[in-house]
Amino acid sequence: MTKFRKGNNSGFPTGTVPYNRQRKTVKPSKSDTTQTVYKRLTRKMPCLVQNIPYMDTNTQSINDTKPAVLMRPRDAAPKIKKTKKSAKKNQRSEDSSNRTVNVRLNAIMWNSVFGEHQRLHPNCNGFLQWNMEREEKFGFVNREEVMCNKCTYRSRKFKLYEEVQTKKQGRKAAKINVSAQAALSQPPLGYTGLRKIVLGCNMPAPSTSELQKRANKVLPEIVNINKKDMKA
Secondary structure (H helix, E strand, C coil): CCCCCCCCCCCCCCCCCCCCCCCCCCCCCCCHHHCCCEEECCCCCHHHCCCCCCCCCCCCCCCCCCCCEEECCCCCCCCCCCCCCCHHHHHHHHHCCCCCCCHHHHHHHHHHHHHHHHHHCCCCCCCEEECHHHCEEECCEEEECEEECCCCCECCCEECCCECCCCCCCCCCEHHHHHHHHHHCCCCCCHHHHHHHHHHCCCCCCCHHHHHHHHHHHHHHHHHHHHHHHHC
């Protein structure tokens, strides 16, 4: 910081009167005529409006007056929310689709639920099927729950896929997801093309973000394996 030195004559001369001395601050008064007015019309009102204010060449307005702005009409009635798809309709639509399951784990699931259903509801002769409302999808694989169409039986969720065994905690990756990503790195096929093929088979396709997330983990491992092979 610069200090004031004795003999410095660069300041204001003695006797200088400030320009705002003995002056009061004057705030501009607010007026309704200087503010633009926004008016929301109804569906029936636009047909009643003939002219927009101050648009006529013969009409002159004050300079500080702004015209009113007529906003587009909007219904006063509240919007009706879209009804969600019922569980029965969703169940029927998903019954005709396909899934990728492990044969051994699928057999274990059905043998388990048949015995459990017979033990809990011995007099029920209902039809056991997947509860599509409770389905959990992970890429190409899924976890399913079995339900009965007559009684209240609901089974636990079964993993119908094999997992990659790692020492890390948390949910393990499915082998088919890792294998699909490794195979996808060889042919010139993108995520969009893969999704079209899967959807063409009437199967739920994995999302692009899910494929990219798996690629970020699989591709570095493929690079490391290729480097080791080149050194050998």
